[in-house]
Amino acid sequence: MPAINYARDLIAQGYIGRVLSGTMIGCAANWGARIDRVYQVDRANGANLMTITGGHQIDALCYCLGEFRELAAFVVSQRDRIFADDVGELVAKTPPDQLVVNGTVGEGAVISFQIPGGMSRGTEFLFEIHGEAGDLVLAATSRASMQRQELSVQGARGIGAALADMPIPDKYRWVPEAVPQGSPYNVAPLYAKLADSIRNGKPASPDFDAAITRHRLIDAIVRASDTGQKKLAYAS
Numbered sequence: 001m002p003a004i005n006y007a008r009d010l011i012a013q014g015y016i017g018r019v020l021s022g023t024m025i026g027c028a029a030n031w032g033a034r035i036d037r038v039y040q041v042d043r044a045n046g047a048n049l050m051t052i053t054g055g056h057q058i059d060a061l062c063y064c065l066g067e068f069r070e071l072a073a074f075v076v077s078q079r080d081r082i083f084a085d086d087v088g089e090l091v092a093k094t095p096p097d098q099l100v101v102n103g104t105v106g107e108g109a110v111i112s113f114q115i116p117g118g119m120s121r122g123t124e125f126l127f128e129i130h131g132e133a134g135d136l137v138l139a140a141t142s143r144a145s146m147q148r149q150e151l152s153v154q155g156a157r158g159i160g161a162a163l164a165d166m167p168i169p170d171k172y173r174w175v176p177e178a179v180p181q182g183s184p185y186n187v188a189p190l191y192a193k194l195a196d197s198i199r200n201g202k203p204a205s206p207d208f209d210a211a212i213t214r215h216r217l218i219d220a221i222v223r224a225s226d227t228g229q230k231k232l233a234y235a236s
Contacts, residue, residue: 003151016131032118048095066106
């Protein structure tokens with residue numbers, strides 16, 4: 001995603017100085033009053049709010065700011081039944097529909113992360129990053145989920161400066177402009193990078209190690225919620 005890669009580089013280049021805190025709010029339109037596919041209502045199937053919407057969005061957070069060092073979490077289900085569109089009836093639901101994670105990442109930045117299920121009339125996506133020298137704000141430009149849309153980028157440095165739009169440089173756009181916006185546009189760069197890896201015989205990124213890292217984080221989130229205790233993100 002161009003906006004995420006741009007923000008990551010701005011942070012690495014010191015645009016906002018040392019990162020102090022970050023807040024990410026997302027939305028999972030599924031896992032509210034209804035869901036489109038019945039297989040998603042069984043937590044054992046692995047396709048749920050944590051692994052899809054929550055997993056994609058917290059991955060973007062960690063990509064920009066670093067991995068979690070310590071965390072506390074609430075993994076909550078507030079609905080035990082949900083209407084599944086593909087079967088046309090209410091069915092039992094076991095995955096969570098609310099996810100809250102607080103902790104520290106990278107070199108100690110304090111993080112707040114929340115994904116509510118079903119909420120779609122409020123903030124669709126917002127990622128605020130605060131540093132010693134400035135701030136960055138990434139926000140939704142449509143009602144699609146975070147990974148299926150273009151994000152806006154705003155920034156400001158110094159005391160009293162207002163946030164200003166920061167157009168994403170062309171170097172972060174790895175596919176032709178003719179590629180349709182939304183899901184096709186954000187998936188296309190992944191295939192472009194994979195093709196480049198195959199042609200040049202170099203490792204692909206993200207890879208299976210990245211997937212393992214993210215699922216270990218999800219496991220730590222579940223353990224923290226189940227025990228009510230803070231957890232080192234990758235402690236066994």
